[in-house]
Amino acid sequence: MNPIHPIDQLIAIMARLRDPEDGCPWDLEQTFRTILPYTLEEAYEVAEAIEREDMAAxxxxxxxLLLQVVFHARMAEEGGHFAFADVVAAICDKLIRRHPHVFGAAELADAAAIRVRWEQIKAAERAGTESGESNGILAGVARALPALVRAEKLQRRAARVGFDWDEVSAVFDKVEEELAECRATLAEHSDPTERVHEIGDLLFCS
Structure with missing residues (x-):
């Protein structure tokens, strides 16, 4: 008899832990929201191991981190939404769709052309969603990201459509302009919301 595949074993273990009859009480009381902090923590620990170049870690x-994926998928399956196999199928479909130069007939000259095509495909995917959200160039940037990380990602998106400066000197000019506006809002005892907006503009161009 062939031994059980490790991923199948992991899925089976998770199902047992969530078994209403003889599962683990702690695992059974968890929800997507209660597990979320652990998911984020594990992602940061992955990043730390990479920064340390510690392959064992x-x-x-x-x-x-994989456990977190399996945990969420198991809860989704219990709710009749999707199963782990659907998660895997979704990423397989996405990788094939976003690499037409590998899995299709498209010919792309270099990494830059591949990146452009990748963004075009993602834009088409966003346009086809039924979430009701905007599908413009800034769509799809998770609101749950840490503020500075989200700001950086939004800036990179904007730069792709030319919303950026060609010369460093222009950046310094803009920083001085926004700094002056920040000072003005403080001197005029303006509305706190306006101050926040001006500080945000300064951060954006910095």
Whole structure:
């Protein structure tokens, strides 16, 4: 008899832990929201292992992160939404769709052309969603990201459509302009919301 595949074993273990009859009480009381902090923590621990170039730690942290995926998928399956196999199928479909130069007939000259095509495909995907959200160039940037990380990602998106400066000197000019506006809002005892907006503009161009 062939031994059980490790991923199948992991899925079976998770199902047992969530078994209403003889599962683990702690695992049974968890929800998507209560597990979310652990998911984020594990992602950061993966990042830390990569920064340290510690491959043994990376293996362990990736396994912890994989557990989070399986945990969420199991809860979704219990709710009749989707199962782990659907998660895997979704990423397989996405990778094939976003690499037409590998899995299709498209010919792309270099990494830059591949990046452009990748963004075009993502834009088409966003346009086809039924979430009701905007599908413009800034759509799809998770609101749950840490503020500075989200700001940086939004800036990179904007730069792709030319919303950026060609010369560093222009950046300094803009920084001085926004700094002056920040000072003005403080001197005029303006509305706190306006101050926040001006500080945000300064951060954006910095």
């Amino acid at each position: 990376l293996r362990d942290e990736l396994s912890d």
